Amino acid sequence: MRFAPPVTLLLFLVPILCGLCAVLLPAFGYFPALGLHAFSLVPMRELFETPFLVSSVVFTIRCGFLATVISCVIVFSVFCSFAHGKVIGFLRLLLAPLLSVPHAAVALGIGFLFAPSGWLLRLISPQITGFTEPPFWLTNPDPYGLLYVLALVIKEVPFLFLIALASQNADNSQKALLTAQGLGYPRREAFYHVILPELYRRMRLPIYTVLAFSLSNLEVALTLAPSRPPLFSRLLLDIYNDPDLLKQTVAASAAFVQVLIVLLAIAIWRVGELLVFNIRRQRLERGRYKGCNFFSRIPSKILCSHEVRKHRLLLGRAKIRQSKYTHQHKLAQYNFGDVLAGASSVGLCILGILAIVLLPIWSFAKVWRFPASLPQEWSAELWLESLMRIIEPWNTSLVIALSASTCALLLCVFCLEQETRSKNRLARTYSNKALLAIYLPLVIPQISFLLGIQILLFSFSVPVTMLVVIWSHMLFVLPYIFLSLGDNWRGLDQRYQLTAQTLGSNRNRTMLFVTLPMLLKPLLTAFALGIAVSIALYAPTVLIGAGRFPTITSEAVALASGGDRRLLGAFAFLQATTPCLFFALALLIPRIVWRKYAFMAGG
Amino acid sequence: MHLWLVARVNKSSSSESGKGLSLQGISLELGENYLVRNLNLQVARGEIVVFMGASGSGKSSLLAYLCGALAQPPQASGRVLLNGEDITQLPIHMRRIGLLFQEDLLFPHMSVGENLAFALRTVECSRARIKEEVMQALQQAGLPDFAERDPHSLSGGQKARVSVMRCLLAQPRALLLDEPFSRLDLPLRRDFRRFVFRKILEKRMPTILVTHDPADARASGGKTLYMDQLAL
Numbered sequence A: 001m002r003f004a005p006p007v008t009l010l011l012f013l014v015p016i017l018c019g020l021c022a023v024l025l026p027a028f029g030y031f032p033a034l035g036l037h038a039f040s041l042v043p044m045r046e047l048f049e050t051p052f053l054v055s056s057v058v059f060t061i062r063c064g065f066l067a068t069v070i071s072c073v074i075v076f077s078v079f080c081s082f083a084h085g086k087v088i089g090f091l092r093l094l095l096a097p098l099l100s101v102p103h104a105a106v107a108l109g110i111g112f113l114f115a116p117s118g119w120l121l122r123l124i125s126p127q128i129t130g131f132t133e134p135p136f137w138l139t140n141p142d143p144y145g146l147l148y149v150l151a152l153v154i155k156e157v158p159f160l161f162l163i164a165l166a167s168q169n170a171d172n173s174q175k176a177l178l179t180a181q182g183l184g185y186p187r188r189e190a191f192y193h194v195i196l197p198e199l200y201r202r203m204r205l206p207i208y209t210v211l212a213f214s215l216s217n218l219e220v221a222l223t224l225a226p227s228r229p230p231l232f233s234r235l236l237l238d239i240y241n242d243p244d245l246l247k248q249t250v251a252a253s254a255a256f257v258q259v260l261i262v263l264l265a266i267a268i269w270r271v272g273e274l275l276v277f278n279i280r281r282q283r284l285e286r287g288r289y290k291g292c293n294f295f296s297r298i299p300s301k302i303l304c305s306h307e308v309r310k311h312r313l314l315l316g317r318a319k320i321r322q323s324k325y326t327h328q329h330k331l332a333q334y335n336f337g338d339v340l341a342g343a344s345s346v347g348l349c350i351l352g353i354l355a356i357v358l359l360p361i362w363s364f365a366k367v368w369r370f371p372a373s374l375p376q377e378w379s380a381e382l383w384l385e386s387l388m389r390i391i392e393p394w395n396t397s398l399v400i401a402l403s404a405s406t407c408a409l410l411l412c413v414f415c416l417e418q419e420t421r422s423k424n425r426l427a428r429t430y431s432n433k434a435l436l437a438i439y440l441p442l443v444i445p446q447i448s449f450l451l452g453i454q455i456l457l458f459s460f461s462v463p464v465t466m467l468v469v470i471w472s473h474m475l476f477v478l479p480y481i482f483l484s485l486g487d488n489w490r491g492l493d494q495r496y497q498l499t500a501q502t503l504g505s506n507r508n509r510t511m512l513f514v515t516l517p518m519l520l521k522p523l524l525t526a527f528a529l530g531i532a533v534s535i536a537l538y539a540p541t542v543l544i545g546a547g548r549f550p551t552i553t554s555e556a557v558a559l560a561s562g563g564d565r566r567l568l569g570a571f572a573f574l575q576a577t578t579p580c581l582f583f584a585l586a587l588l589i590p591r592i593v594w595r596k597y598a599f600m601a602g603g
Numbered sequence B: 001m002h003l004w005l006v007a008r009v010n011k012s013s014s015s016e017s018g019k020g021l022s023l024q025g026i027s028l029e030l031g032e033n034y035l036v037r038n039l040n041l042q043v044a045r046g047e048i049v050v051f052m053g054a055s056g057s058g059k060s061s062l063l064a065y066l067c068g069a070l071a072q073p074p075q076a077s078g079r080v081l082l083n084g085e086d087i088t089q090l091p092i093h094m095r096r097i098g099l100l101f102q103e104d105l106l107f108p109h110m111s112v113g114e115n116l117a118f119a120l121r122t123v124e125c126s127r128a129r130i131k132e133e134v135m136q137a138l139q140q141a142g143l144p145d146f147a148e149r150d151p152h153s154l155s156g157g158q159k160a161r162v163s164v165m166r167c168l169l170a171q172p173r174a175l176l177l178d179e180p181f182s183r184l185d186l187p188l189r190r191d192f193r194r195f196v197f198r199k200i201l202e203k204r205m206p207t208i209l210v211t212h213d214p215a216d217a218r219a220s221g222g223k224t225l226y227m228d229q230l231a232l
Helices: A004-027 A042-048 A053-082 A086-100 A103-114 A119-124 A146-167 A170-182 A187-216 A219-224 A232-240 A247-285 A306-315 A317-322 A327-333 A336-363 A381-385 A387-421 A425-443 A446-459 A466-491 A494-502 A507-518 A520-536 A539-543 A552-560 A565-593 A598-602 B002-015 B059-067 B112-121 B127-140 B156-169 B186-203 B214-220
Strands: A365-367 B021-030 B033-043 B048-052 B075-082 B097-100 B174-178 B207-211 B224-226
Touching: A004 A042, A004 A247, A004 A387, A004 A425, A004 A446, A004 A466, A042 A247, A053 A086, A053 A146, A053 A187, A053 A232, A053 A247, A053 A336, A086 A146, A086 A336, A086 A520, A086 A565, A103 A119, A103 A146, A103 A219, A103 A336, A103 A520, A103 A552, A103 A565, A146 A187, A146 A219, A146 A336, A170 A187, A187 A232, A187 A247, A187 A425, A187 A446, A219 A232, A219 A552, A232 A247, A232 A446, A247 A446, A336 A365, A336 A565, A381 A387, A381 A565, A387 A425, A387 A466, A387 A507, A387 A520, A387 A552, A387 A565, A425 A466, A446 A466, A446 A539, A466 A520, A466 A539, A494 A507, A494 B097, A507 A520, A520 A552, A520 A565, A539 A552, A552 A565, B021 B059, B033 B048, B033 B059, B048 B059, B048 B214, B059 B075, B059 B097, B059 B174, B059 B207, B097 B156, B112 B127, B112 B156, B127 B156, B156 B186, B186 B214, B207 B214
Parallel strands: B048 B207, B048 B224, B097 B174, B174 B207
Antiparallel strands: B021 B033, B021 B075
16 A cells, blocks of 8 residues: 555656657657667658648647637636526536546537538528538538537536536635625626635646647547648647658657647646736735626626516616515526526537437438438448447447556555555655646647657567556546545545544555445546546557557547448447446446435435 | 542542553644643543643644544654553554544444444454344443434434444543534533443543533543643
């Protein structure tokens, strides 16, 4: 148990650092395995001669920032508008299932929705549009990367929303908000000054993760982003897939540039953060808020329900302001900003759900001509015909996901238990800080250090086995499991363990019979999250596995560039439902196991 | 009843001097300040010593040190002897010191009976013996038919009694009480206090009670030490 944190760090830091080094050396021309023994700037020069490079970098940064900013604005606006209300609970119910669906599945569903022959157009054709044939529109992929941004926002909003929900201390924040409002600050201003700084501090790492992912992911880029100019990750993959082996050095240069892009983006984001909080401080120092909220200037008349308008007509504007305790007034309290925040989050949920629902429909469609809203003929033919083609990658996905998640969960449990056992608070703090390094794979672009690891494996002639692929998945699964389990583990009242020990139970027995059963639900949820992350991974499967272990994700992404739509629907459907199955089990098992114990079943 | 109990406690403490819990040169140091400085104390079997003091004065840290659970800082030094045996370096589960907190801390994933049995499984009992002991303990707690009950469904007073019985079933050689009465309302507190003190007397355990409430200190009949004086 004592060696769990150093072993975990060793398993994580060493490969990541080695991977980055292994990218850095070929990036500057040193690649002994290819007979290149001297450093040079040739690979860099070749990279900068690649067509569309500059436009690709600009396009990547634009899309990455746009997706992250929109996701953050929606999440914080929702919290500002509806914090502590029933709306948050409702949104949680809507958004939580989307979190378990892989990015690629959402991207494929969005592609199906927004294609010129997609479902959205079918739903309104020909009655509204008059189209009897699909129009020649460039919607999938669109030249501006808007669908790419939309797919990312649909996936990142649930992630940030649930992180914000977990980070927010509901009781304290409500009291703080009420206190600030009592001092005369309007709700938005109070949220901005009192809640946001602390909430943002806790969410900083997940936001950087979203930014890094938006700038460097492959699966959504390959599915929805345009090819001219391509996103940088796609450009990198194209260079990497070049049959000329010497192009590997150029690919390494591109991977190095991608790290720089992400670091630069994080630095820009950080500057933005400081700027915003500096403005906030200055506003606070100026004294009591005297300005007017932009959104509150928009007449709420156009937003209120019919009853409110009627009420207003009857009583007059002044009177309705005084009737604080009526239901109508509660509705009138919501301004345009609130409605916009609520509508955008619900809209995203609906789009996400529609995208997922569309996947099985496509897989069971036999004849589905435009502009029919639903298939004219249904059939399970595809599933029966392609059963073996589907089952094999599904089986591989499950084996990899189960193995990687189990190993990662065990490592997390051992690390957290060791942290609990440590009696020295200072050592515990250092251990916690060191363990932050396991979040590195979330912030560093996947493709960059994976390419380095792949170069290392190639240089040392390490055979590509399933074990190596499982290990590469574990690099990404463990941080998420740690993120999910850590707070619950640390939040467990340690006096339970202490009581068990004073009753004569040793530490291992205490862990086995007290800690683990009490944390059954968070453990299973973390495990399900691990499965979801592993199922969704594309880059490690393709780069480390070198295509030898096809998973449902890698197959789905491969089919996205022009394969059979029905087969694509089947793969994407499996990809979306498999993690949901594990999340359902994670909810169900504790309810069955602890059905006799109210506290455990509820908690 | 209460005076009789106090008399019995005092009598037992005088007759059992030399045995029990012995604290030798205990110091708790937080930065440059001492929470406890060179504390020497002998708690005889059946005796209750009360520690009183403000929040943050180090009462709970002292208890944590005695049962082996103190996370540093504060830096602690000194020896803890139980019936003449030095237990300072022993891990928590081998010290056999019972600990009761303000909250009952019944394991929420076990029934009342399983909670009690948890304490017995470490004492090497047969299954039949465990069942018998659990039934006896429940009988003594006045909860004879509660073995299968969910702890969450018990009232505050019932939970507190089960918690004490669980602690006693592990056969501790000493008892540390960290404000165990403070969450109960007044009538319940009086009954529960009587219940606990009677058990201490029956089992003849040296006991340290940490409390804010002078009524608890008075009811214990033992000597009272004030934390601010221990820091000097």
